[in-house]
Amino acid sequence: MTEPGGAHRPIDKVADLASGIGEYIRQQRSSAKISLRQLSxxxxxxxxxxxxxxxxxxxxSAEILQQIAKGLRIxxxxxxxxxxxxxxxxxxxxxDAIRADTELTERQKQVLLDVYExxxxxxxAGTVSPAADAAKTTTIPEEST
Known part of the structure; x- marks a missing residue:
């Protein structure tokens, strides 16, 4: 529902979020080939x-989402x-790839994301670290025959 002027009511935004998360969970469950009963x-x-x-x-709730995430292994x-x-x-x-990696702990993922960012x-910012700069200018000597 919209209010005068086309603005959405807050309750509509909550409904949209509920619909979106439900669809996302369904997609994740389907791609994991898990039945509704198995995931429950x-x-x-x-x-x-x-x-x-x-x-x-x-x-x-956030707690239920956490339980569902564990069930989906995401x-x-x-x-x-x-x-x-x-x-x-x-x-x-x-x-996204780092976050999706199931072999890394949450702490390891966060460290990798921090370094990457x-x-x-x-x-x-246009600044390059000395190590990256050195890698650009390092040449590999040719072998003599």
Missing amino acids: KLAGVSNPYLSQIERGVRKP SAEALYVQAGILDLPTGGPVG SFRRENA
């Missing part, structure tokens, strides 16, 4: 409640962003 068991959430979340009828941060709890992280596809800021 893995996440410790009732089957009807999970179904309501996926259909956008219910907006889950980062809770990804679900928090989709649900509007967290802002979209920076880093593009590299950041510092390099991006350096490059954007």
